[in-house]
Amino acid sequence: MIPTSPDPSSPSSKAKPVFGFILVGGAVVGAQVRDVRLANELVRRGYEVHAWWAFDRPNNAVLDRRITQHWLFSWSRYAGLGWYGVEDAVGRLSHRLFPAKFRDWVAQTCPGFMERQMTSVLRHVCRGVERDRGLITSFARELEQTGVTHLLPNLEMLALFAKEARDLASGKPRYVVTFQGYEIYANFARPIGLEARLYQKLAEAVAHSGWPAVAVSDAYSERIQREIGLKPSQVASIPPGVPVGEPLPLDRARELVARQFPSYNPALPLVTYLGRRDAEKGLDLLLYAVRLLEERGISVQLALCGPTAFGKNYVHACGQIAEHLRIKPLLSDYVSDEIRSALFRVSRTVVYPSIHQEPFGMVPVEAMAQGTPVIVPNLGGISKLIEAGGHRGGLTFACWDTGSLATKLENLVTDNTLHEELARGSRKVAEHFSIENMGTRVLAHLGLGPL
Numbered sequence: 001m002i003p004t005s006p007d008p009s010s011p012s013s014k015a016k017p018v019f020g021f022i023l024v025g026g027a028v029v030g031a032q033v034r035d036v037r038l039a040n041e042l043v044r045r046g047y048e049v050h051a052w053w054a055f056d057r058p059n060n061a062v063l064d065r066r067i068t069q070h071w072l073f074s075w076s077r078y079a080g081l082g083w084y085g086v087e088d089a090v091g092r093l094s095h096r097l098f099p100a101k102f103r104d105w106v107a108q109t110c111p112g113f114m115e116r117q118m119t120s121v122l123r124h125v126c127r128g129v130e131r132d133r134g135l136i137t138s139f140a141r142e143l144e145q146t147g148v149t150h151l152l153p154n155l156e157m158l159a160l161f162a163k164e165a166r167d168l169a170s171g172k173p174r175y176v177v178t179f180q181g182y183e184i185y186a187n188f189a190r191p192i193g194l195e196a197r198l199y200q201k202l203a204e205a206v207a208h209s210g211w212p213a214v215a216v217s218d219a220y221s222e223r224i225q226r227e228i229g230l231k232p233s234q235v236a237s238i239p240p241g242v243p244v245g246e247p248l249p250l251d252r253a254r255e256l257v258a259r260q261f262p263s264y265n266p267a268l269p270l271v272t273y274l275g276r277r278d279a280e281k282g283l284d285l286l287l288y289a290v291r292l293l294e295e296r297g298i299s300v301q302l303a304l305c306g307p308t309a310f311g312k313n314y315v316h317a318c319g320q321i322a323e324h325l326r327i328k329p330l331l332s333d334y335v336s337d338e339i340r341s342a343l344f345r346v347s348r349t350v351v352y353p354s355i356h357q358e359p360f361g362m363v364p365v366e367a368m369a370q371g372t373p374v375i376v377p378n379l380g381g382i383s384k385l386i387e388a389g390g391h392r393g394g395l396t397f398a399c400w401d402t403g404s405l406a407t408k409l410e411n412l413v414t415d416n417t418l419h420e421e422l423a424r425g426s427r428k429v430a431e432h433f434s435i436e437n438m439g440t441r442v443l444a445h446l447g448l449g450p451l
Contacts, residue, residue, distance in 0.1 A: 017448055018048045020148035020173065022072055022158045026056035026107060030276065031180045033362060034216075034240040034438075035154040040064045041241070041439040045450070050146045052139070054158055055117075056091070059100045070142060072161065073135060075107075075117055078124045084132055101334070104307060114310045118188040125157050126189070126197040130164045140168035150446060151175035156182045157198070159205040174210030176446065177202070179224050179235075180359060184280070199228050211445060212236045217381025220359035236445055239385070241438030242365045244430050253345035260339050261303070261330040268301040269348035269413045274340060275306045275363045279314045282353035282377075284321055285402045289353075291325040292406035298413055303330040303343060344370040348419070349412045351375045355400055358382035365433045368393040368426035373419060375408050386429060393426030 021039050024032055043049050043064045051063055052072040063069065074091025077084055094103060107113050130136055143151075143165055151166065151173050153159040162175035182202060189195045206213045206228075213235050215221035221235045248256075258264050273286055283304060290302050308315055322329055335343070344350060350367035352358070357380035364374040365385055374394035376382045386394035395412065398404035412419055431437075443449065 016048075017446075018147045018149050019050070020143065020146065020151045021049065021051045022151065022153040022155075022162060023051055023053055023057075024055050024155050024158065025053045025058060026075065026104065030362070031154055032062075034180065035152065035178075036062050037241055037243075037435050038152070038438060038442060039067060041435050043067060045439065048147075050148060052142075054155075054161075056100070056103060057095060059095070068146070072139060072158075077132075077135075078120045080120050084134060088135075108308050108310075109312055115188060118185055119192060122157075122185065122189045122194055122198060123192070125160055126194045126201060129160045136161070136164045137168060139165040143169040143173055144171060147171065148173045152178065154178065155180070155185075156202050156205070157185070159209065160201055163205055163208055176211045177206050177209050177213040179213055179215045179220065180240075183223075183227075183356065203228050203230060206230060206234055211447075214238050214442075214445065216240055216360040217384060219357070219381040219384060223357060223359075223380075238441045238445060239433055239438065240360055240362055240365075241435035242362055242369055242430065242433055244369045244427075244434045247370045247427075248341050248345045250345060253342040256339055256342035257346050260332065260335070260342075263328070264330060265301055266346070268299055270303060270343075270346055271300045271409060271413075272303040272343050272347040272350045272367075273305070273352065274303075274335070274343060274350065274367075275352065277304065277306050277308050277315050277318070278310050280354060280356040282355040282400075283314075283318050285353045285355070285400070285405055286351055287318060287321050287325055287327060287329075288402040289406040289409055290327055292403065293409055293413070294327075296406075296410065298410060300348070300409070300413060301330065302327060303332075303347070305330070305332040305335050305343065307333050340366070341370060344372050347372050349373050349375055349394075349409065351405070351409070352382065353377060353397075353405060354380070354382060356380075361385055364394065365430050369430035371423050371427055373412055373422035373426055375405065375412065385433065388429045388432035391425035391428035393422055393429035395422070 019042055021035055023035055039049050043066050049067045051067050052070045054072045055075045074088050076091035077088035079087045081087055151162045153162050156177055156179050159175055159177040166173055186195050186198060189198045215224055215235050215237050216239055218237045221237050224230055224235055254266055275281060293300055344367040350372055352361050352364050354377060359381045361382035364376055367374050376396055377399035378396040379399035383396050395408045397408045
């Protein structure tokens, strides 16, 4: 039975809390965003925070300057030769020599790069991360030196590194497992026969942690219990947080979007997708839905923006589909935070047509924070984020059903009364998922209050 609050006799409960985050860097950024925001929020509240990067680390500052940053391991450490230190040095050197944009380009365009990387790391995790004694010992020593009392691994499998280092560190810092993406890398474990072993390892990490694991939604919690084999008492739901400030002035937002996309036409309703452009996001469904609208005599402009974590094949396929459908979307890979907010602000609606039981969906919430209604599938945790506190900020469509998606798009494009109602509610819904509320919920889960 996992305790719901820290043991008062433990070292971590007697000292002023010091937080340590293990963050994944590189092209897979969704989960990173949630934890970077949480780390910065804890610093804002006066806590001491340290961060360890795995796989890659940003060249530009994403963390508050008061957060001390360290390496855990680079993308090349588990390349398969067994010379961990030498292989790790290659990845760290690439961080120093090449900008993040180039490194992401390599990961996204080199055939099989991400698959080989994820497969090799998963093999190491399933064999046991304690086999890399040098890394675990070094990590434990750094935990002792920094005085970390609470470890928050950013990906589930990184909790296994936290577990082994905790056992060696004199202060015995506790860790909490956060589930926010295991099903994505489990897809790489399945073909090599390690999916069941991976789930066993994740269950062990939860069983040896100091608190129930965190899931980013109730629906995701139920999936975790079903697939990983956890008990309801072993998982608590805490949604991610998004910035909720004043929306951008509409004229300014239009100016920014027009500057970024010369073919932007403000006379047409803009339908936007922003996020990873990978197969599980269902962008082809959105393309078909937009074409169905055209067949119904409803013209819109489509924007598809965001990087890819697993190669460009799906992006190219969607480009071919768009060409055959005679659709010319506004396209971009990475966009700045300012352009991101501007796109949300000028859009008639933001659509997230994910096909894989999305655990949550920060992009729809960020769009609602700009006062823009959203459309999400009726499956997974993402289906529940459009309503909060009696307010509603969007619509759901039948998952995998492009006809249903087209109908919901038609409703939001043609029905001004409905659109205005959802636009009013969207800001209220977004406030429920603010970064400040996330910080308060996490601290309460750990049995901590204000300093």
